Amino acid sequence: MSRIGIIGAGAAGCMAAVMAAQNGHEVTVFEKNEKIGKKLYITGKGRCNLTNNCDAETFFASVLSNPKFLYSAYYGFDADAVMDFFTSAGLALKTERGGRVFPQSDHSSDVIKTLKQEMDRVGVNVRFHHTVDAIARDKDGFVLTGECPKGAFHEPFDKILLACGGLSYPATGSTGDGYRLAASLGHTLESTYPALVPLEVKESYAAAMQGLSLKNVTLSVYVEDKWTQTLFGEMLFTHFGVSGPLVLSVSSALARPLAQKKRVRFTIDLKSALPEEELHARLVREFQENANKNFRNILPHLLPQKMVDVVMELSGIRPETKGNEITKEMRASLVTLLKAFPLTVTGTRGYHEAIITGGGVKVSEVDPHTMESKLVQGLYLAGEMLDLDAYTGGFNLQIAWSTGALAGRSM
Numbered sequence: 001m002s003r004i005g006i007i008g009a010g011a012a013g014c015m016a017a018v019m020a021a022q023n024g025h026e027v028t029v030f031e032k033n034e035k036i037g038k039k040l041y042i043t044g045k046g047r048c049n050l051t052n053n054c055d056a057e058t059f060f061a062s063v064l065s066n067p068k069f070l071y072s073a074y075y076g077f078d079a080d081a082v083m084d085f086f087t088s089a090g091l092a093l094k095t096e097r098g099g100r101v102f103p104q105s106d107h108s109s110d111v112i113k114t115l116k117q118e119m120d121r122v123g124v125n126v127r128f129h130h131t132v133d134a135i136a137r138d139k140d141g142f143v144l145t146g147e148c149p150k151g152a153f154h155e156p157f158d159k160i161l162l163a164c165g166g167l168s169y170p171a172t173g174s175t176g177d178g179y180r181l182a183a184s185l186g187h188t189l190e191s192t193y194p195a196l197v198p199l200e201v202k203e204s205y206a207a208a209m210q211g212l213s214l215k216n217v218t219l220s221v222y223v224e225d226k227w228t229q230t231l232f233g234e235m236l237f238t239h240f241g242v243s244g245p246l247v248l249s250v251s252s253a254l255a256r257p258l259a260q261k262k263r264v265r266f267t268i269d270l271k272s273a274l275p276e277e278e279l280h281a282r283l284v285r286e287f288q289e290n291a292n293k294n295f296r297n298i299l300p301h302l303l304p305q306k307m308v309d310v311v312m313e314l315s316g317i318r319p320e321t322k323g324n325e326i327t328k329e330m331r332a333s334l335v336t337l338l339k340a341f342p343l344t345v346t347g348t349r350g351y352h353e354a355i356i357t358g359g360g361v362k363v364s365e366v367d368p369h370t371m372e373s374k375l376v377q378g379l380y381l382a383g384e385m386l387d388l389d390a391y392t393g394g395f396n397l398q399i400a401w402s403t404g405a406l407a408g409r410s411m
Contacts, residue, residue, distance in 0.1 A: 005157035012383025012404030013163035019408025048108030052394035166357025194354030198243035371407035
């Protein structure tokens with residue numbers, strides 16, 4: 001039996017603790033907060049999208065950084081295994097659109113309760129309000145030094161797992177401690193950046209549409225006027241710019257170009273279901289059927305109310321223009337606007353609003369078959385600390401469960 005110290009009681013740390021304790025080890029988890037899973041509590045808008053009920057091919061296609069590194073971890077503890085873990089422990093689950101898996105109760109607190117129940121069942125010792133400041137190596141393993149309500153502590157362990165999370169949502173305790181500890185033991189860090197994060201835009205009309213959610217639209221991304229990608233789905237206008245699943249998905253790829261002050265712009269196809277010719281025909285019908293109505297009063301037939309004033313202004317068509325006064329040229333201009341509604345991206349909202357952290361500990365320094373450091377025997381790493389990130393939809397939590405489970409079993 002080994003004495004195992006785990007730093008961080010997030011998804012990866014808790015899963016690793018259960019797996020290691022099931023194998024008969026004495027497991028102690030150090031958590032700086034007053035409870036486990038503080039970040040889990042706010043994921044999925046408080047509902048906790050705990051995995052994605054998809055096949056392996058879809059999972060790996062959804063991982064943006066170093067998907068091959070995850071082969072052993074994922075195949076050892078895939079989405080089915082995650083769902084089995086929670087349902088076997090008594091948590092009812094449901095699968096929603098896009099394969100997103102949630103607790104049936106829609107309460108993330110139930111996911112956390114289930115994790116804590118399993119940790120208690122296998123005898124994991126969790127030390128709350130314990131901050132680990134340093135890790136020293138000795139002939140027998142490691143000594144953790146830190147602060148707790150009773151003062152300083154120094155504890156010896158045979159093996160250590162760093163599962164401290166990244167830098168996103170720092171109010172939950174993700175303040176980069178793990179990166180500092182990993183670096184102190186010789187590990188290299190890839191540059192970190194906010195990932196799955198809302199974006200700020202230049203145009204003031206985004207704020208005028210605050211709260212408007214667009215469904216079934218196509219978002220195209222251009223960097224220095226070169227097309228980079230196109231995605232279909234949902235997005236949301238906010239007081240600072242844009243958010244929602246589409247925006248979060250493209251944000252990770254834009255972190256570097258935005259940092260380099262490159263010009264980034266979006267076009268939104270507001271009528272994805274209609275090719276240009278059909279949209280032209282639809283507009284002809286709309287203006288003919290409303291020949292004596294003002295343009296201002298015809299637009300609500302075509303767009304959400306919050307977009308009407310914005311599109312009217314951008315189109316250059318006067319509000320009082322009658323339907324039968326709209327020329328072919330005006331119609332062509334409107335079609336262009338509806339098929340390529342423009343936005344200029346100026347930056348991200350930063351770590352305070354980022355769902356995850358991109359970058360982190362270099363995966364080439366970690367054994368993908370065990371999660372053990374290649375540099376320090378007995379040191380393991382898992383979860384968001386590693387240079388791994390994926391699209392939104394439960395994939396990032398799956399990475400945490402998979403790497404945590406593999407580390408726990410390997411220890």
